Amino acid sequence: MDDVQQILKRHQYVAKASTAVMYGIMVSIAMNFFWTPGNIYSSGFTGLSQLINTLSTRYFPITIPPSIGLFMLNIPFFVLAWKQIGHQFTFFTILTVFLASFMIKAIHPVYLTHDPMICAIFGGVVNGLGTGMSLKNEISTGGLDILGIVIRRKTGRSIGTINIAFNVFIITAAGFEYGWPYAFYSAIGIVVNAKAIDFAYTRQQRMQVLIVTDHPKTVIDSIQSHMPRGITIIHNAEGAYNHNKKEILFTTISRYEMSELEEALAESDPHAFASITEAENILGHFYEHKLK
Incomplete structure (x- = not known):
């Protein structure tokens, strides 16, 4: 090692x-x-x-x-x-x-x-x-x-x-x-x-991510194994077409991490729906990799 x-x-x-x-x-x-x-x-x-x-x-x-x-x-x-x-x-x-x-x-x-x-x-x-x-x-x-x-x-x-x-x-x-x-x-x-x-240089650009999934735990574990990001869970969402119960996950990433997010979703729930938009401003703590 x-x-x-x-x-x-x-x-x-x-x-x-x-x-x-x-x-x-x-x-x-x-x-x-x-x-x-x-x-x-x-x-x-x-x-x-x-x-x-x-x-x-x-x-x-x-x-x-x-x-x-x-x-x-x-x-x-x-x-x-x-x-x-x-x-x-x-x-x-x-x-x-x-x-x-x-x-x-x-x-x-x-x-x-x-x-x-x-x-x-x-x-x-x-x-x-x-x-x-x-x-x-x-x-x-x-x-x-x-x-x-x-x-x-x-x-x-x-x-x-x-x-x-x-x-x-x-x-x-x-x-x-x-x-x-x-x-x-x-x-x-x-x-x-x-x-x-x-x-x-895309590392400083922040992206807001909303994920609708039937497998929230699997998706969360996969994302957090790829990147150090906190995730908020919104329970008991409902699909308007067939009224199935869904979970919504909310997180913020850098544009630099987009490929890792896509890989994590493909591994954990290929049928998940993700909406990604640019975040104009962020207040509060957002983890940044420390320079040595």
């Missing part, structure tokens, strides 16, 4: 390291093929590193390239993650940010187009997919991700307002540096980036 666990751990480490490499390549493509040629600023610390590069090039005797700026900006957050989140998480975050910085420097810009709309959209898609893939494999790309995890653990709240304010600052800076049309293009790129992250 211990040998199997060691093999699984090694597989997870290799998967995370491979994802870090892929993210580094994708963010460098977004930066060097789209954002830089189109004068587009990204969101978060990547966008801040671009801004520092622009300002240092124009107003200071030394130029701080985005690759160096990105890594330097993250150093205080590496320390925060090491103390507040976990050592393994911090190690892979450092690896991811280092590889991103290295790839941005190593892969030279290719000016496919200077059209700011194309650059905003395709840069956002490429970077968003890379970020979502990283989050899906439980590694962080640094920056405000770390702050968000720490604040959510301490207070249960998100840092949505901080994220919005930070990105408004980046967009405003793009307007002052390149002209206000480019601020709007950067805003489009940030929105596309967020949508691409949501497309790739």
Whole structure:
């Protein structure tokens, strides 16, 4: 059993390291093929590193390239993650940010187009997919991700307002540096980036599940063997067509767990009826896998 666990751990480490490499390549493509040629600023610390590069090039005797700026900006957050989140998480975050910085420097810009709309959209898609893939494999790309995890653990709240304010600052800076049309293009790129992250990273999306079944105990046991979810039972429901007695089960899962839910239902009651809708908001405790 211990040998199997060691093999699984090694597989997870290799998967995370491979994802870090892929993210580094994708963010460098977004930066060097789209954002830089189109004068587009990204969101978060990547966008801040671009801004520092622009300002240092124009107003200071030394130029701080985005690759160096990105890594330097993250150093205080590496320390925060090491103390507040976990050592393994911090190690892979450092690896991811280092590889991103290295790839941005190593892969030279290719000016496919200077059209700011194309650059905003395709840069956002490429970077968003890379970020979502990283989050899906439980590694962080640094920056405000770390702050968000720490604040959510301490207070249960998100840092949505901080994220919005930070990105408004980046967009405003793009307007002052390149002209206000480019601020709007950067805003489009940030929105596309967020949508691409949501497309790739489904763990944070919550789904409300209603199951009508004749075999509630079997279904509950099967679901809970696949995922750590609480389930509420509504007794004595009645079918309107043939008036048979039914039980209704209610639970909430992440979109990431959809395949596990489908597998659990297929195993326990293939004739069960399930209605699944997106949950707009959740109050109260919802179990989330802890990062190490």
